Amino acid sequence: MGEAEGKKDEADYKRLQTFPLVRHSDMPEEMRVETMELCVTACEKFSNNNESAAKMIKETMDKKFGSSWHVVIGEGFGFEIIHEVKNLLYLYFGGTLAVCMWKCS
Amino acid sequence: MSGVGRGGMVEQSVITGRGSRKRVSAETTTISQQEDEDSGTDVGEGADDWAQSKATIRPPDQLDLTDAELKEEITRILTANNPHAPHNIVRFSFKEGTYKLIGFVNQLAVHYSHIGNLIPKDSDEGRRQHYQDELVTGSQESARLVFSDTENLEEEEEIKEGDAEAESQIDIPAAEASEKVIEEELMTPKQPKESKLTNQFNFSERASQTINNPLRDRECQMEPPPRANFSATANQWEIYDAYMEELEKQEKTKEKEKTKTPVAKKMGTMAMRKMTSLESQSDDITKVMQAAKIVERMVNQNTYDDVAQDFKYYEDAADEYRDQEGTLLPLWKFQTDKAKRLAVTALSWNPKYKDLFAVGHGSYDFMKQSRGMLLLYSMKNPSFPEYAFSSDSGIMCLDMHMDHPYLVVVGHYDGNVAVYNLKKPHSQPIFRSSAKSGKHTDPVWQVKWQKDDMDNNLNFFSVSSDGRIVSWTLVKSELVHTDVIKLKVEGSTLEGPEGLQLFTVGCGTAFDFHREIDYMFLVGTEEGKIYKCSKSYSSQFLDTYDAHNMAVDAVSWNPYHSKVFISCSSDWTVKIWDHTVKTPMFIYDLNSAVGDVAWAPYSSTVFAAVSTNGKTHVFDLSINKYEAICNQPVVAKKKNKITHVQFNPVHPIIIVGDDRGHVTCLKLSPNLRKMPKEKKGQEVQKGPAVEIAKLDKLLNLVREVKPKT
Numbered sequence: 112m113g114e115a116e117g118k119k120d121e122a123d124y125k126r127l128q129t130f131p132l133v134r135h136s137d138m139p140e141e142m143r144v145e146t147m148e149l150c151v152t153a154c155e156k157f158s159n160n161n162e163s164a165a166k167m168i169k170e171t172m173d174k175k176f177g178s179s180w181h182v183v184i185g186e187g188f189g190f191e192i193i194h195e196v197k198n199l200l201y202l203y204f205g206g207t208l209a210v211c212m213w214k215c216s
Numbered sequence: 217m218s219g220v221g222r223g224g225m226v227e228q229s230v231i232t233g234r235g236s237r238k239r240v241s242a243e244t245t246t247i248s249q250q251e252d253e254d255s256g257t258d259v260g261e262g263a264d265d266w267a268q269s270k271a272t273i274r275p276p277d278q279l280d281l282t283d284a285e286l287k288e289e290i291t292r293i294l295t296a297n298n299p300h301a302p303h304n305i306v307r308f309s310f311k312e313g314t315y316k317l318i319g320f321v322n323q324l325a326v327h328y329s330h331i332g333n334l335i336p337k338d339s340d341e342g343r344r345q346h347y348q349d350e351l352v353t354g355s356q357e358s359a360r361l362v363f364s365d366t367e368n369l370e371e372e373e374e375i376k377e378g379d380a381e382a383e384s385q386i387d388i389p390a391a392e393a394s395e396k397v398i399e400e401e402l403m404t405p406k407q408p409k410e411s412k413l414t415n416q417f418n419f420s421e422r423a424s425q426t427i428n429n430p431l432r433d434r435e436c437q438m439e440p441p442p443r444a445n446f447s448a449t450a451n452q453w454e455i456y457d458a459y460m461e462e463l464e465k466q467e468k469t470k471e472k473e474k475t476k477t478p479v480a481k482k483m484g485t486m487a488m489r490k491m492t493s494l495e496s497q498s499d500d501i502t503k504v505m506q507a508a509k510i511v512e513r514m515v516n517q518n519t520y521d522d523v524a525q526d527f528k529y530y531e532d533a534a535d536e537y538r539d540q541e542g543t544l545l546p547l548w549k550f551q552t553d554k555a556k557r558l559a560v561t562a563l564s565w566n567p568k569y570k571d572l573f574a575v576g577h578g579s580y581d582f583m584k585q586s587r588g589m590l591l592l593y594s595m596k597n598p599s600f601p602e603y604a605f606s607s608d609s610g611i612m613c614l615d616m617h618m619d620h621p622y623l624v625v626v627g628h629y630d631g632n633v634a635v636y637n638l639k640k641p642h643s644q645p646i647f648r649s650s651a652k653s654g655k656h657t658d659p660v661w662q663v664k665w666q667k668d669d670m671d672n673n674l675n676f677f678s679v680s681s682d683g684r685i686v687s688w689t690l691v692k693s694e695l696v697h698t699d700v701i702k703l704k705v706e707g708s709t710l711e712g713p714e715g716l717q718l719f720t721v722g723c724g725t726a727f728d729f730h731r732e733i734d735y736m737f738l739v740g741t742e743e744g745k746i747y748k749c750s751k752s753y754s755s756q757f758l759d760t761y762d763a764h765n766m767a768v769d770a771v772s773w774n775p776y777h778s779k780v781f782i783s784c785s786s787d788w789t790v791k792i793w794d795h796t797v798k799t800p801m802f803i804y805d806l807n808s809a810v811g812d813v814a815w816a817p818y819s820s821t822v823f824a825a826v827s828t829n830g831k832t833h834v835f836d837l838s839i840n841k842y843e844a845i846c847n848q849p850v851v852a853k854k855k856n857k858i859t860h861v862q863f864n865p866v867h868p869i870i871i872v873g874d875d876r877g878h879v880t881c882l883k884l885s886p887n888l889r890k891m892p893k894e895k896k897g898q899e900v901q902k903g904p905a906v907e908i909a910k911l912d913k914l915l916n917l918v919r920e921v922k923p924k925t
Contacts, residue, residue, distance in 0.1 A: 132462055135448065186455075191447035199446055203458055209450030215443065 134209075135201040142176070146200050150210050154184070161185060161208075168212060179216035184208060298323040513596045520598060523547050527595075527869065532885040542846045542887030544832060547869065548598040550575070550879040554606070555589045560873025562614040563862040568621035570866040571595040572602065575879055578610025578629055580859070585610060590626055590636060595881065605636055605645070615676065617665045625676050627660025633678050633688060633695070647695045649688070654697035656680035661725045667734070677729070679739060683721030685749070701754050703741060728771045732778055738795075740768025746783055748795060761798060763791060770812050776820035777911045784813040790825050792837075794915060801915055802841065806833060812860040814870075818889060820911040824870055826850075826858035832872060834888050837914050846888055850880055 131147050138146065149171055157164035161184040172180040176198070183190065186207050194213035201211045305318045335342045517524055527547050534543075555577040562576030577589040588610035591601040609630040617623040622638040626645075632655045634645035649655040658681030665676045666687070675689040683703040689696045703722035723742035730736040735751040736758070744764035747757040764785035774780035780801070784790045786809040791800035808827035816822035821837035834846035851858060856874040863870050868884045 132458055134458060135446070137444075185450060187451050189447070189449035191445065193443050193445050196442040196444050198441075199444075201446070201448060203450075203455045206459060207452065207455060209455060211448070211450070213446070 131210075132203045133200070134203055135199070137197055137199050139197060143200060145175075146172070146212070147202065150200075150202065150204065150212075154204050154208060154210065168210075172212065172214075177214065177216075180212060180214050182210070182212040184210050296323065298325040300325060512600070516597050516599055520548060527867070527881075527883060530883065532887075542834065542885040544834070544846060544848045544850065544870070544882040544884060544888075546850070547881040547883055548595065550593045550598050550601075550881070551877055552591060552601055552604070554604070555591060555877040558586070558589060558610070558877050559875035560859050560877060560879060561588075561610065561612050562626075563860045563871055563873050563879070564614055564616055565862055565864055565871075566592075566616055566621050567618050567865070569594075570864065573862070573864075573871060573879075574614055574616060574624055575601075575873060576611035576614040576626060577877060578612055580875065585629055588626075588628060590614065590624065592624075592638070593879070598881075603638055607634065607645075612659050613662045615663050615665050617674065619668075620674070623665075623674065625663045625665060627656075627663045627678050627680070629659045631656035631658055631660060631680060631682070633660055633663060633676075635676075635690065635695075647690055647693075649695050649697065653695050654686065654699075656682050656684060656686065658682040658723065662727050664727070664729055666729070677727070677737075679724035679727045681723035681725070681742065683723060685724060685727070685739065687751075699754070700751060701739075701749055701757075703739065703747065723767075725767050726770045726783075728773055728781070730773055730778070731775065738771045738773070738781060740771045740783060740785075742767040744768060744785060744787070746771060746793075759795070761793065763793075763800070764789060769810060770814075772813060772815055774820055774911065775815050775817055780820075780911060780915070782813055782815065782823060784810040784825055786810070788827075802837070804833075804835065804842075804844075806831075811858055814861050814863055816863050816889070817865045818868075821914065822888065824861050824863065826861040826872055828857040830856055830858055830874075832858065832861065832870075832882070834884070836888065837911070841914065846885075850882060851876075851878070 131151055133143070133147065136143050149168060153164040153167045153171075157167065165182040165184045168184075169180050169182045172182070181192075186209065188209070190211060192211075192213055192215070194215050198214035199212075201209070203209050301321050301323050303321065305321050306315045307318050308314070309316045335345070337343070337346070526545060530545065532543055532545065555575075558577035559579055560575055561578040561580065562574070564574045566572040566574065572592055572594050575591045575593065577591065579585055579588075588607045590603075590605040590607070590611055592603040593601050607626075607628065609628040609632065611626045612629055613627045615625050617625075624636045624638065625633060626636065627633050633649045635647040637646045640646070656678065660678050660680045663676055663678045665674070669675050669689060671691075673689050673691055675687055677685060677687050677700065679685050684699055685701045685703070687698045687700050689698070703724050722745070724739050725742050726740035728738050730738075737749055737751070739747045739749055740763065741747070744762070744766055746761040746763040746768060748759035748761070749757050763783050764787050766785050766787040768783055768785050771781060771783045774782070779794050779796060780792060781795060782790065782792050788806055788809060790804040790806060790810055790813055792802040793800045804825070806825060806827045808829040808831070811826050811828060813823060813825040816824065819836070819838075821839075823835050825833045825835070827833070830849050830851045832846070832848055832850045833844040835844050839845055850872050851874050856876050856878070858872050858874050860873045861870055868889050869881055870884065871879055871881050873879045
């Protein structure tokens with residue numbers, strides 16, 4: 112009984128957990144907040160197309176914060192990147208998606 | 217056809233009767249002779265020579281022809297056609313896209329051409345030039361006339377010549393030229409001089425180039441923005457785990473917000489006291505602190521290496537020879553400068569960490585009351601306390617909670633009680649009673665934690681000289697007090713005005729709760745009485761014992777036997793009781809005021825008592841009912857009075873505190889902790905039952921004896 116309830120809660124939480132969970136970030140605070148909101152908007156808008164979401168994020172970031180941003184959205188990947196310091200954000204979203212974005216020209 | 221032009225092309229069309237070149241050339245020479253009168257005499261003679269000499273010189277390449285052939289007349293027609301011109305020229309016509317035969321072929325053959333610079337005199341340029349020449353010549357006034365004369369002469373001559381020569385010429389231009397010359401002659405005397413007109417449209421350009429500044433290359437390379445590596449893996453399970461963690465954190469924060477009491481802290485992990493102070497600080501300091509702590513302990517261990525070895529391994533071999541006597545081996549001595557003048561007023565071992573004990577410092581002297589300190593030492597570090605709390609008023613007693621070893625309750629001389637949380641090593645207690653919240657009006661002599669009440673709130677009891685036994689409950693952030701019992705002195709009830717019952721309040725100095733029977737507890741008073749009370753009855757005592765002649769300093773239930781308790785007093789005596797019997801079972805006189813007495817945790821028949829003459833007495837009833845098996849001065853100076861003693865629950869050591877603020881740790885020699893001898897063949901029972909049985913046996917002996925006497 113308890114287990115089933117627990118599972119249900121988990122599923123609920125996951126679904127409700129459309130709040131982005133920042134895993135790693137070394138951006139300044141305001142930049143991070145702005146970027147997180149952008150990510151959420153993009154992922155919700157293109158919920159079934161990671162590429163378009165990534166494209167939207169990347170283009171907006173290029174305009175706002177300077178050229179050569181890279182954005183990866185997916186559900187299962189590993190990565191090793193070089194990024195400019197204070198320009199990296201790695202967050203989970205929606206219980207299944209992971210978004211990694213970094214600047215490197 | 218023949219046509220001869222002067223100076224022009226020579227067209228020859230000579231009809232020759234004979235194919236002889238000589239004749240042709242001869243004829244040409246005769247023609248030329250006609251034209252050039254001056255020259256050609258030589259040529260004419262040559263021709264005559266040729267004509268005269270009939271003997272022809274045969275050129276070597278002349279054809280040999282027969283006479284018949286020679287007489288043959290060959291008609292040759294000379295046409296104006298250029299023999300070299302091709303007869304059929306075919307040109308590609310782009311219009312029609314084919315090669316077309318050009319009908320008319322240019323037959324003109326140019327033998328000689330020369331580009332001349334003759335300008336017709338009556339053209340603009342000719343006239344201009346002539347005019348300019350006239351100007352130049354006419355500019356000189358002195359020689360003008362001469363010139364004009366000469367010019368006239370010359371011109372006349374020229375005119376003559378021109379006329380004479382050019383008969384065949386067109387006369388008109390010559391006439392015109394002569395007319396013009398005349399005109400110009402006439403003109404020139406009239407206009408003496410005309411300034412040379414400069415060309416208005418022929419302006420000259422002037423340009424200059426300043427020196428250009430030399431160009432220089434400048435390069436600058438900024439440092440690229442610093443880069444860093446980063447790698448991670450994004451899997452479904454990682455994401456899931458992260459979200460779960462986040463949930464837990466959120467839940468924790470929610471709970472923390474709800475309840476701020478230590479109850480909430482129960483939910484959290486039971487932090488080890490060693491880690492608590494470190495976790496709250498930043499990582500760097502934490503690491504250093506941890507390391508420093510370890511190093512400090514190592515240093516201490518090295519310094520007191522022999523002591524540590526003794527503690528662990530030393531068993532007094534001499535005990536074999538000492539029949540029924542034991543010794544106390546001094547181990548470490550704990551003291552701090554801060555607490556130097558303060559007496560040790562309370563000792564307690566931590567229930568969880570067997571090497572940690574708490575020392576309360578204060579003062580027993582009524583006149584000299586100063587601050588108090590609560591120090592917690594670890595046996596691993598005898599030079600410095602692990603925790604230190606200071607307070608304004610002397611600490612008289614303390615107790616550590618069984619389940620929450622980080623909670624320490626202390627009672628102060630000024631009647632306050634306070635609870636300290638060792639997890640937060642600030643000097644301030646987390647709970648503090650005050651005059652408003654019902655503090656005691658006299659020093660609090662004993663405090664003891666109780667089991668959590670029905671609301672899961674922590675609570676403890678305190679006894680004080682003001683005669684009240686108060687139960688304090690930690691509710692949220694406050695201490696709520698409940699008076700449990702007022703210690704009324706029996707027989708002192710007086711009838712006051714308006715029917716009030718006045719009574720003298722006794723002063724409680726010690727109490728102890730029964731280990732099994734929760735509601736029952738003993739209270740010792742300053743009058744020397746011990747009351748057996750129940751938590752549920754607030755007005756009456758269950759029983760009263762006339763224990764001592766002076767104040768009861770300590771009471772303690774036997775850890776094994778549920779009926780036996782011990783009490784000590786300043787009247788030099790230690791008494792052991794069965795709570796069902798009004799009189800004590802055993803009485804011991806120690807020749808000095810007894811400060812404290814404590815049962816040993818490993819045996820029901822062993823207890824230790826400390827007296828103000830600096831001696832520690834250890835009794836084992838199973839070995840010797842009437843005397844101590846160990847009687848040893850413990851403190852360095854005889855002036856020091858020992859105030860408290862406590863057994864370590866695990867190790868065979870006791871700690872003894874004196875009124876100078878020192879705490880000495882002593883090891884019990886084997887004789888003092890003897891287990892009942894094993895009888896061969898019989899299974900030795902261990903455990904509380906054995907102890908109880910042991911004590912029962914003794915008691916029975918005593919009881920049997922007593923009725924007899």
